[in-house]
Amino acid sequence: MVPPLVGGRPPAGTLASVAVTVTEDGNRAEDARPLVDAAPGPRSWQRAFADLRQGWKQRTLWGYLGWQDIKQRYRRSVLGPLWISISMGVIATAMGILYAALFQEDLHSFLPYVATGLLIWNFISGCILEGSEVFIANEGLIRFLPAPLSLHVYRLVWRQTLFFLHNLVIWGLLMIIFPQPLDWSLLLAIPAFVLLVFNGGWISILSGIIATRFRDIPPIISSVTQLVFFMTPIVWSYERLLSNPAVAERARIAELNPAMHFVEILRQPLLGHDIVWRHWTIVGVITVIGWAAALVCLRNYRSRVAYWV
Template identity: 80%
Template structure:
């Protein structure tokens, strides 16, 4: 055996010792999983785009159906609920469409996040890849959906001009925060749902309830005079919707929504990291 072989063997032994010392529950492994998943951006970026293309394979319009279906639903709901509540269609239709745009991203991360590891059972068992890769793929796919649907917002701003100002730029950091929250939701709910298979149906039912409790097809400003408005503030999705919808529609910025979202983001990321540290190594056995 040569000296080079001895050094290589010693290096391998040292790495193995470090891994054993870290153990299955370690912050090093948790952060290494997140880092290795992020480095594989070309892979999960390609897979996320292929997910969309596969869904509309052999379709004439392809991914354009994403925006078309979103536009039809937003228009129908805006006209219907605008007539029911006596709202001005020139302001209410953009209000509903923007709310649906944000809601689709939120609900997609919640619903698909709860099954992100279950749906990738085969890859997790037979492909030596970090768990975070599947989360990045999910969030990237939902981001592509959001960008597709953003075309509807642009069209409505042309048809029904809103008093936009420089605050529209706040939608960019707001969406970055939304993406970060989508990631920790997918990690946390995905790991828990992998262990307890009753969780996804429960999350699906709660998500449907959240839709009606969130001011998407009804005006939050009109409801604020109602005594029950205080309880509406308990709904966390409300704050995520408002930090993006307000700048996109040129509405006054209510900074308390940002404070609530910031607090939830910190707590949620911490909880997801703890869950990742403690149970990441068990997911392959649970799926």
């Protein structure tokens, strides 16, 4: 049975439309054809990917806002954003000297090791901690500005990238003071950082949406992040533990920590260490799984964030 026409159009929710034509003899002919809804519902892959595309197209806006976030933080400061590098340099130097003495490490190689690890960790932890509050912190913009949710994620990752580039000055100074055996593998630092940026995106989307719904999530993430810092080989050497037969087997438990692999894929080329491709494989798998989970979350709950904030 062909569904009746309402105002010349098929009723909403029907699986077929009725095409009406007029034959040469003036008779009315009806033909049932499949109907494709041009307006997808709020829970659709089309709208989820459209959100990401529209957010990327507004890169002029979130690029400007990300830079203004840094300028506002150091407003009326004489040195301005240089304080980012200064504070990072002081902390890295103090921790490098302290842990080199505690673990009896060679300061010439251990100080760049710690400083580079802290540089990478600051980017990772920034995406995790600020990502869990990315939508909560932009409550006013989400409520009153008709913009895609991904705009706030792009803004956050861009801001963390600027912090990273500022702190990269510390790495350059350490390479001058404590030269390391750098080679062609240094070029791998570019795709390694791109992977970190991609993962910062899905972490912000996933944790941001969940934390907007459940406000107890940000404090939990903050506590877990502090714990993960000490479990990640930043101020201690994973290779040093592996070389000790007494603890080598137990030391391999550290590879269960995903943050370790993200740190290593970037630190190894920056310091001229041998590239361990196992870390790249694990990071690649995590990237695919993480984005799959983030896209599912964005598809199902993107339209609810405005109500949850």
